[in-house]
Amino acid sequence: MAKIIGGIGTSHVPSIGKAFDMGQQEEPDWKPVFDAYKPVQQWLAEIKPDIAIVVYNDHGSSMFFDKYPTFAIGAADSYPIGDEGWGPRALPEVPGDPEFSWHLAEELVYNEFDITICQELSVEHGFLVPMNLCFPHEPNWAVKTVPIAVNVIQHPLPTAARCYKLGQAIRQAVDACERDLRIVILGTGGMSHQLNGTRFGHLNTVFDNDFLDKIENSPQELTQLTHQKIMEEAGAEAVELIMWLTMRGALSNKLTRIHRNYYAPMTTGMGLIVFEEND
Amino acid sequence: MAVKREKLKSIPGTTIFDGAESRKGYRINKFAMSFTKPENRRAFTADEEAYMEKWKLDQKERKFLRDRDFRGLIEECGGNIYMIMKIGTCTGHGLYHVGAQLRGQTFEEFLETRNASGAR
Ligand SMILES: [Fe+2]
Numbered sequence: 001m002a003k004i005i006g007g008i009g010t011s012h013v014p015s016i017g018k019a020f021d022m023g024q025q026e027e028p029d030w031k032p033v034f035d036a037y038k039p040v041q042q043w044l045a046e047i048k049p050d051i052a053i054v055v056y057n058d059h060g061s062s063m064f065f066d067k068y069p070t071f072a073i074g075a076a077d078s079y080p081i082g083d084e085g086w087g088p089r090a091l092p093e094v095p096g097d098p099e100f101s102w103h104l105a106e107e108l109v110y111n112e113f114d115i116t117i118c119q120e121l122s123v124e125h126g127f128l129v130p131m132n133l134c135f136p137h138e139p140n141w142a143v144k145t146v147p148i149a150v151n152v153i154q155h156p157l158p159t160a161a162r163c164y165k166l167g168q169a170i171r172q173a174v175d176a177c178e179r180d181l182r183i184v185i186l187g188t189g190g191m192s193h194q195l196n197g198t199r200f201g202h203l204n205t206v207f208d209n210d211f212l213d214k215i216e217n218s219p220q221e222l223t224q225l226t227h228q229k230i231m232e233e234a235g236a237e238a239v240e241l242i243m244w245l246t247m248r249g250a251l252s253n254k255l256t257r258i259h260r261n262y263y264a265p266m267t268t269g270m271g272l273i274v275f276e277e278n279d
Numbered sequence: 280m281a282v283k284r285e286k287l288k289s290i291p292g293t294t295i296f297d298g299a300e301s302r303k304g305y306r307i308n309k310f311a312m313s314f315t316k317p318e319n320r321r322a323f324t325a326d327e328e329a330y331m332e333k334w335k336l337d338q339k340e341r342k343f344l345r346d347r348d349f350r351g352l353i354e355e356c357g358g359n360i361y362m363i364m365k366i367g368t369c370t371g372h373g374l375y376h377v378g379a380q381l382r383g384q385t386f387e388e389f390l391e392t393r394n395a396s397g398a399r
Contacts, residue, residue: 015374015399029397059361064312065301085314085365153361155287155297195360196353199292200378201392226285236293237360265395267378 002100002177005047005184005277007251008040009215009244010133011270012056012188014084014125020132021089033270036261037133040274043258044134045142047276049184051097052135053104053146053170054127055246056188057153059084061124068154069116071166073108074123074147075101082122091137094123097144100181104146107173113166115148123147130188143184152189152240160230161223163242167249174250187247189240191262191269192233201267202235208269209262211241215273216257219248234269254278296359304357310334311362320369349377375399 016033019025025034061082063069076096081088098119105117127147135142148170151157158166167185174183191208194200211234214222222245230239259274287295294300301308313319313334323330331341343351349367352358360377367377379389390396 019398027397029395033398060308060312060359060365061315065305065308065359083315083317085311085320086368087317153296153359154301155295159285194293195374195378196294196296196381197292198382199290200381201389228285228287228290231293231295232290236290236295265398266375266393 002174002179002181002183004171004174004250005049005182007247007275008130008134008184008186009247009271009273010130010186010188011190011268011272012126012129013268013270014129015266016270017089017125017129017132020129029265032263033265034133036259036263036272040134040259040272041136043274043276044184047184048182049143050181051100051146051183052131052143053148053183053185053250054130054188055148055150055186055243056126056130057151057240057243058124058149059126059153062118062122063149065154068151069149070151070158071113072116072118072149073101073105074118074121074145074149075105076119076121079127079145079147080122081128082124084124089128091128091132092140094127094131094141095144096146100177100179101146103177104170104173107176108169111169111172113169121147126188130186134186148246150243150246152242155227157227157239158242159227160225160242160245164219164223164245164249167246167251170246171250185247185250187244189243190234190238191241191271192235192264193237193268194235195237195267197236199235203264203267203269204234205262205264205269207234208264208271211244212260212262212271212273215244215248216255216275219245251275252277294354300357301359302357304359306334306336307340307352307356307358308362310336311358311365314365314369323369347372348380350380353381
């Protein structure tokens with residue numbers, strides 16, 4: 001039987017990918033973020049998940065506003081590295097498990113989550129930065145993946161509650177899978193940031209830390225957050241945080257929180273929280 | 280767990296990229312999205328005017344682009360920040376240059392407002 005064994009909430013700031021590629025992990029202003037993931041990498045190497053479900057958004061790489069799906073799932077053998085406008089990063093294609101993706105898609109659709117199924121999907125920083133921070137990729141990625149893309153960039157967006165319910169539906173779909181698979185789920189994006197207007201660079205450390213508290217202890221409360229409230233408090237682009245609720249919705253309440261970190265060097269609150277299922 | 284229907288209200292100093300913005304910015308955003316192909320980046324770099332003509336940008340969009348006025352492209356033309364940054368990267372204007380412009384500051388002034396500006 002397939003089983004969710006853990007969940008990770010993490011920012012996916014694109015500059016982390018650039019710093020990673022340039023080998024800046026030890027530079028003083030970058031070190032706090034890269035160091036925070038070392039125990040996470042170690043934990044993942046120990047628990048050895050077969051599949052990582054990565055909940056992220058496409059920032060204009062594989063998807064555009066001609067048809068921008070509210071929810072989409074990758075169902076490919078592998079996911080090429082996308083070109084976001086500055087050339088694809090030098091990373092190996094990310095392996096998929098299309099059989100498992102189609103299983104998830106079927107369960108989700110019959111559970112009233114009418115998700116768009118993508119048999120060709122290139123992945124970009126929203127997906128790759130968390131993958132880089134959590135899993136080695138040389139010579140090949142250490143885990144297979146299922147990308148799940150959420151519209152968090154063109155309003156109307158799915159509500160926080162809807163994203164949480166998507167997570168619950170993912171858990172049910174995993175439970176219904178007969179294959180012996182160990183699964184982790186990553187909710188990515190945020191935390192506080194705004195990339196437009198005179199309020200560009202807005203950060204809210206208090207909001208971010210409160211969100212980290214509540215994603216652990218009272219996620220139901222977070223499902224009541226409106227987009228308006230998140231944007232007012234934490235910046236327009238902080239709405240990405242609703243994707244962390246999909247991760248949390250896929251977990252039980254018998255959890256151990258094994259890591260947590262927060263660092264806000266430039267324009268984004270870079271948050272990290274890691275949960276392990278107790279049984 | 281029902282969430283009340285939410286009508287978005289404007290937030291000072293903030294652009295909310297909604298349907299109205301996306302309709303207004305469709306042409307410039309599609310133009311910017313074309314920069315995800317290397318041959319299009321090369322075509323733009325080789326002859327900006329010809330490339331703008333090919334995409335039938337309007338005069339306002341062309342002027343902002345010539346002036347490297349990313350604030351104008353975003354706030355007046357409906358540009359989406361993620362799309363506009365594809366143009367910015369191509370012209371050598373990174374996110375923090377664009378951000379400083381949006382805030383009405385120089386790049387250096389903006390960096391001084393950050394906690395650890397080496398992480399960029
Ligand atoms: Fe993002």
